[in-house]
Amino acid sequence: MILAAGEGTRMKSETAKVLHRVAGRPMVEHVLIAARQAGADPSVVVVGVQGSQVQARLEKFDEGGTVLFAEQKKRLGTGDAVMAARAALSRFRGDVLILCGDVPALPASALKTLVKEHRKSGAALTVLTAILDDPQGYGRIVRDGEGRIAAIVEHKDATTEQRRIAEINTGTYCADWKKLLAVLEEIRPNNAQGEYYLTDAVKLLIEKGARASAVVHGDHREAMGVNGRRHLALVGRVMREQVLGRLMDRGVTIIDPDSTFIDATVTVGRDTTIYPGVTLEGETRIGKHCVVHGGTRLRSVRVGNHTVVLDGTIAVDSKIGAKCQVGPYCHLRPGTALGDECKVGNFVETKKCSLGKGAKASHLSYLGDAVIGRGVNIGAGTITCNYDGVNKHQTILEDGVFIGSDTQLVAPVTVGRGAYVGAGSTVTENVPNDALAITRVSQRNIEGWAERKRQRMAREKKRRAKAAK
Numbered sequence: 001m002i003l004a005a006g007e008g009t010r011m012k013s014e015t016a017k018v019l020h021r022v023a024g025r026p027m028v029e030h031v032l033i034a035a036r037q038a039g040a041d042p043s044v045v046v047v048g049v050q051g052s053q054v055q056a057r058l059e060k061f062d063e064g065g066t067v068l069f070a071e072q073k074k075r076l077g078t079g080d081a082v083m084a085a086r087a088a089l090s091r092f093r094g095d096v097l098i099l100c101g102d103v104p105a106l107p108a109s110a111l112k113t114l115v116k117e118h119r120k121s122g123a124a125l126t127v128l129t130a131i132l133d134d135p136q137g138y139g140r141i142v143r144d145g146e147g148r149i150a151a152i153v154e155h156k157d158a159t160t161e162q163r164r165i166a167e168i169n170t171g172t173y174c175a176d177w178k179k180l181l182a183v184l185e186e187i188r189p190n191n192a193q194g195e196y197y198l199t200d201a202v203k204l205l206i207e208k209g210a211r212a213s214a215v216v217h218g219d220h221r222e223a224m225g226v227n228g229r230r231h232l233a234l235v236g237r238v239m240r241e242q243v244l245g246r247l248m249d250r251g252v253t254i255i256d257p258d259s260t261f262i263d264a265t266v267t268v269g270r271d272t273t274i275y276p277g278v279t280l281e282g283e284t285r286i287g288k289h290c291v292v293h294g295g296t297r298l299r300s301v302r303v304g305n306h307t308v309v310l311d312g313t314i315a316v317d318s319k320i321g322a323k324c325q326v327g328p329y330c331h332l333r334p335g336t337a338l339g340d341e342c343k344v345g346n347f348v349e350t351k352k353c354s355l356g357k358g359a360k361a362s363h364l365s366y367l368g369d370a371v372i373g374r375g376v377n378i379g380a381g382t383i384t385c386n387y388d389g390v391n392k393h394q395t396i397l398e399d400g401v402f403i404g405s406d407t408q409l410v411a412p413v414t415v416g417r418g419a420y421v422g423a424g425s426t427v428t429e430n431v432p433n434d435a436l437a438i439t440r441v442s443q444r445n446i447e448g449w450a451e452r453k454r455q456r457m458a459r460e461k462k463r464r465a466k467a468a469k
Contacts (some may be wrong), residue, residue: 001097004045022239025265046235080196100227129141129217130216187201247268290306299316310326324341325345331349367397369393378397407426
């Protein structure tokens, strides 16, 4: 059960709190994935404020399992939120994980440990706790003289002595659903907030002779809830450490983790090296033995094995083959597809453009709406003139074409297999196979022109100086 009905007023946002993204996904998706990986199925998401947005997003969730929804119509506390799920779990018997939709960094391993210890202890309810140096604002775990849980007290309701307790409630529970439901119906809003606290269920269970237990989670940062943008940044840092740690454990070299930003949705192959200042987002997939240099940003880009991406490269929704060299400072816009062994270099921009195996555009070119064949060489300053002010048109360069520097290819146009285009040409008509296309005007040399110009300039300079006196 994932509690995702809160308003999140401290986010100061028009977006539902649990839909704010961290490490490439909305927070609530991370929680749902952890629950699924821990073995929980189905998952019931309790929605409230902007619930239609949350439900619409999670209905697209494609990580397997079943996702159900329950609505908390009034914000009357965590106990009321759990009660809102009764209908969805009307036939359920067994243990239920209760998770917060705004605690995205808690890993599946922690949930597995919680479930294991809960079942081992025979408790009716087990809470995941953490030890904080500064527990301000958190509910405290109150234990009896023998170390057993006696109660969970919210910060606003805690006494001065209870506020000195360092062990806090993370808001994550594993409970026997039937036993929990029985006491939830007895909870009353007798507290500073006037709400139905789920934590009051602990006291009621103990009073009825049931047992409540706790599992202390070692890294309190992973159990941090997000209540504002500062918390979002802190949790993002924790999750970035998790992502980078997993990649390094799998054989990826991260030269400087503090300056590297990789979403949880990204995969990177073994023996790939990531330099400082790299951002990898979305569904990016990088192969083995690659090198990604500093200042690069890739979003939903597939990169083949043994490819080098040089500094300052930006690529979005594109494909890069194996053994390619891309950059520095090139821009691959959506729809770009580079075949194996391609080279796209300094200040080259591509859009809806495919390059065949071994094609090269080393510098200073724009290639838009183009189909470029195998082994094509594109000289510096080449432009595909693809837009006529109304429609986009396609340029086709067949296998083995050579395009000289400073060429304009006015689409729609096709340059046939093996043809050459001379530097400085403007190509407006199709070029046959193995032909040479050249549109330069004949060169004319005017002898002595430069010297005569310098003399005129010198005379004019003297005239102006004399007039100034």
